[in-house]
Amino acid sequence: MKTILVVDDEWAVAEVLEALLGDEGYRVIVANNGKQGLERLAEWPPDLIIVDFMMPIMDGPAMLAALTANPGTSGIPVIVMSSLPEETVAQRSSGYKTFLRKPFRIAAVLEAIAKALG
Structure with missing residues (x-):
């Protein structure tokens, strides 16, 4: 089972992704910001990270x-x-594999994950 770390300060977005990806058979770990996301990496090394661009x-x-x-x-x-x-x-960041525009459709999320995981 692949593990996905979802890092987003908008609880509704994180909750929707957690439910969607859980239904697709992924283990999902959620963090509210980048600092918490880095801490969660030690607990559950993920196969993929989905991170929001703007967070506190x-x-x-x-x-x-x-x-x-x-x-x-x-x-x-x-x-x-x-x-x-x-x-x-x-322009403001590098090192990511795929970009996902918010608001997103479920199909776009699943396509981005498939692309990122190869």
Whole structure:
């Protein structure tokens, strides 16, 4: 069973993703911000991380930088979610595999996960 870490400060978004991905057969771990997401990595090493771009405490770009800087986590594929245009996200961060535009459709989420996991 593949494990997906969902990092989003919007509880409703995290809850929907947790339910959707759980129904698809994934183990889902949820964190409210990048700092908490990095802490959860030690508990349950994920096969994929889905991270929101804008969050309090530690945002998506800061979490991506921390993941990339650590040899133990730099190989984990990351999907970045945002309501901002992908060009804006790409200018402010790097190291992610796939971009997912909010609000998203279920089919788009599943397609992004399939793409990121290869």
